[in-house]
Amino acid sequence: MTTTHADYRLSQLDQLEAESIHIFREVAAEFEKPVLMFSGGKDSIVMLRLAEKAFYPAKIPFQLLQIDTGLDFPEVLETRDRWVNRLGVRIVVASIDDAIANGVVVDDGKTSRNRMQTATLLNAIEDNGFTALFGGGRRDEEKARAKERVYSHRDEFGQWDPKMQRPELWSLYNGRIHAGEHMRIFPISNWTELDVWDYIGREGIEIPSIYFSHQRRVFVRDGMLMSETPLNPTRDGEVVEERTVRFRTCGDITLTGCVESTASTIAEIIEEVSVATLTERGATRGDDRFSEAAMEDRKKEGYF
Amino acid sequence: MADQTTQTTQPTNMDLLRFATAGSVDDGKSTLIGRLLLDSKSIFADQLEAVEATSASKGYDYTDLALLTDGLRSEREQGITIDVAYRYFATPNRKFIIADTPGHVQYTRNMVTGASTADLGLVLVDARQGLTEQSRRHAVILSLLRVPHLVLAVNKMDLVDFSEEVYEKIHAEFTQFATKLNIPDLEVIPISALAGDNVVNRSENMSWYSGPTLMHHLEHVHVASDRDLVDVRFPVQYVVRPKSDEHHDYRGYGGMVAGGILKPGDEVVVLPSGMTSKIAGIDLFDREITEAFPPMSVTVRLEDDVDVSRGDMIARVKNAPVPSQDIDAMVCWMTTTPLKPRQKLAIKHTTRTARALVKDIQYRLDVNTLHRDQETKELGVNEIGRVQLRTTVPLLCDPYSQNRTTGSFILIDEATGITVGAGMINSAS
Known part of the structure; x- marks a missing residue:
């Protein structure tokens, strides 16, 4: 048996964990068909760990959902498979390419994969009848997210209306929805990037190897270091060279940049994050840089 | 997030303080939050650059730290804050979650929401104006929500020549007013959010003030004992x-x-x-x-x-709540259609959901004067009143003054599914 603190104080990481577990249990109890949106990135892996804890020794009582962009890092997919096998959960994979093939999503050559990702997701929600979707969004990530609820209501079109958000008081969450609507649930809303890393370190959680320092052939585009890959051909003037890098987020391989880093352990990453001067999205996510309101616009349309 | 000298990794015994801020743009609340984030090195270069660029494009000759906290485009366009926003910063021993509530639009609803989870409430007043109706209202709401610690930050001290007399007058007036409320712990701190006096660093302009800086107080206020460790x-x-x-x-x-x-x-x-x-x-x-x-x-x-x-x-066995279907509570009403007797609503209390019938609205509380208006038999949006409810199944509740979790509930409109009210239980029978 483990003895707890003599002064009945919970560390902030324990408080955050307790709050997240509470949210997972509440959703599992009140929603007909919840699902966990799993990207394979560190935030969704932390969510998976929290869900594992919330229902232990029972299995996680819901499925995982992944949107396959066709542009995922192979290392991320490998980690995903190990997690899924260890926990014995089912994963539904909705692929953008399939959605295009089925005519659900139109690829006009101008729409970004990101936009198509949203349409594929909304289609998967409808097809499977999911009523609650856990997402790994954190309020410290971005200004539009700072005002989002833990339970974020989406209408029949999957849209978020920031002006019509339900007040959220104490730890009392209102999960009422009408047929066709769904709720996005953000169990790690109150975690910061540093909290996530501290938790990964404390729990010894397996995350994709691309988060750690490695040698990679990269080129510079729009001030970001991008991976050399056939999925993302270089343009005129872009020079590929090998550098020592790591990724701060895991997204679409054609849009997610890496940073030069020698951090090869969690402790070194935490040290690096502590002294970082750019937000993780601002530094390495092409999809969030288009405008100051980019995230707000995509969220309104039904993005994660 | 911070430079290496102030923060490397979080110590495992680091604790958490949730606080709610109240005040309007004019009181300098957003500037103060910007200052706390900036001085605790919780702002990233790209965030600061965006704000500097926006300030310059608006023709300001200073960096408007308030822009750091205006998240939604409609808010930036209108120059107001619409919704409760949550912010995060950390010092070596404590992580802080700020529930930043706007001062004017939907103030009661938003403040009640922000205060519901807060360990501490931070109310700002402009030193030039002293206590206003709004600052009294904020204190009343924090007291109703049983936020155990309150800080009154007397801001813009630089504009009153850092006058001790001005501070003392506001201090005395507020202390007098607070005797009518439930405020177990009060601290009154003279600051200048714009210049940074007594926010993180001790002011050199107010040697007469011997109390803590705002940050020092936030870092050291004892919150672990606020929870009920007796009644299981x-x-x-x-x-x-x-x-x-x-x-x-x-x-x-x-x-x-x-x-x-x-x-x-x-x-x-x-x-x-x-x-x-x-x-x-x-x-x-x-x-x-x-x-x-x-x-x-x-x-x-x-x-x-x-x-x-x-x-x-x-x-x-010997210390349990009495299951009860008759609930007497203070209710904050949050939607435009008024609450009236005979109305039926869904009620969510801890993990139990039931239906509730409004038996009576005893009075409406004027949050500015604390006057109890017994004439009006309904509650409009952003109004607070004493309400009697009858529930379909017994609730296992305690008075809110004893336990903020088992003493609170939300009311849900059964047709729209929207949260329309927040309740704090006085008694159950």
């Missing part, structure tokens, strides 16, 4: 039954401890059935623990195979 309250949230070969007979009750300290061997009662048993064990994931206390999320196992389900409550 464990609302059952989720029944864990693996039904696997390995854990064939496992049956545990998942939930968050709302009060008291639970230990294996404790004699407990399950409400509303009244059946008694003993705690066989308490699990935190794959570990057995010796004690569970608020706000831990644990799984409790009982020695006897009693019938327990979501919505039930585990308490001590």
Whole structure:
């Protein structure tokens, strides 16, 4: 048996964990068909760990959902498979390419994969009848997210209306929805990037190897270091060279940049994050840089 | 997030303070939050650059730190804050979650929301204006929501020549007013959010002030003892039954401890059935623990195979709430259609959801004057009043003054599904 603190104080990481577990249990109890949106990135892996804890020794009582962009890092997919096998959960994979093939999503050559990702997701929600979707969004990530609820209501079109958000008081969450609507649930809303890393370190959680320092052939585009890959051909003037890098987020391989880093352990990453001067999205996510309101616009349309 | 000297990795004993801020743009609240984030090095270069660029494009000759906290485009366009926003910063020993509530639009609803989870309330006043109706209102709401610690920050001291006299006058006036409220701990701090005096760094302009800086106070205010560690309250949230070969007979009750300290061997009662048993064990994931206390999320196992389900409550045999269908509560109404007697609503209290009938609206509380208006028999949006409810099933509740978890509820419109009210229980019978 483990003895707890003599002064009945919970560390902030324990408080955050307790709050997240509470949210997972509440959703599992009140929603007909919840699902966990799993990207394979560190935030969704932390969510998976929290869900594992919330229902232990029972299995996680819901499925995982992944949107396959066709542009995922192979290392991320490998980690995903190990997690899924260890926990014995089912994963539904909705692929953008399939959605295009089925005519659900139109690829006009101008729409970004990101936009198509949203349409594929909304289609998967409808097809499977999911009523609650856990997402790994954190309020410290971005200004539009700072005002989002833990339970974020989406209408029949999957849209978020920031002006019509339900007040959220104490730890009392209102999960009422009408047929066709769904709720996005953000169990790690109150975690910061540093909290996530501290938790990964404390729990010894397996995350994709691309988060750690490695040698990679990269080129510079729009001030970001991008991976050399056939999925993302270089343009005129872009020079590929090998550098020592790591990724701060895991997204679409054609849009997610890496940073030069020698951090090869969690402790070194935490040290690096502590002294970082750019937000993780601002530094390495092409999809969030288009405008100051980019995230707000995509969220309104039904993005994660 | 911070430079290496102030923060490398978070110590494992780092704790958490949630605080709510209240005040309008004019009081300099957004500037103060910007200052706290900036001086604790919680702002990233790209965030600061965006704000500097916006300030320049608006023709300001200073960086408008308020822009750091205006998240939504419609807010930036209108120059106002619409909604409660949550912000995060950390110092070496404490992480802070700020519920930043706007001063004017939907003020009561937003402040009640922000204050519901707060350990501390921060009210700003402009030193030139002294206490206003709005600052009194903020203090009343924080007191109603039983936020145990209150800080009155007297801002813009630079504009009154850092006058001790001005500070003392506001201090005395507020202390006098606070005697009518439930404020167990009050601190009045003279600051200048714009210049940074007494926010993080001690002011050189106010040598007459010997109290703490705002940051020092936020870092050291003692909050662990605010929770009830005596009266055991464990609302059952989720029944864990693996039904696997390995854990064939496992049956545990998942939930968050709302009060008291639970230990294996404790004699407990399950409400509303009244059946008694003993705690066989308490699990935190794959570990057995010796004690569970608020706000831990644990799984409790009982020695006897009693019938327990979501919505039930585990308490001590000689210290348990009385199940009750008649609830007397202060209700904050949050939607434009007024609350009236005979109205039926859904009510969510801990893990129990029921229906409630409004029996009576006893009075409406004027949050500016504390006057009880007994003439009006309805509550409009952003109004607070004393309401009698009758519920379809008994609630297992305590007065809000004793326990903020078992004493609170939300009201939901059954047709729209929207949260329309927040309640704080006075008594149940």
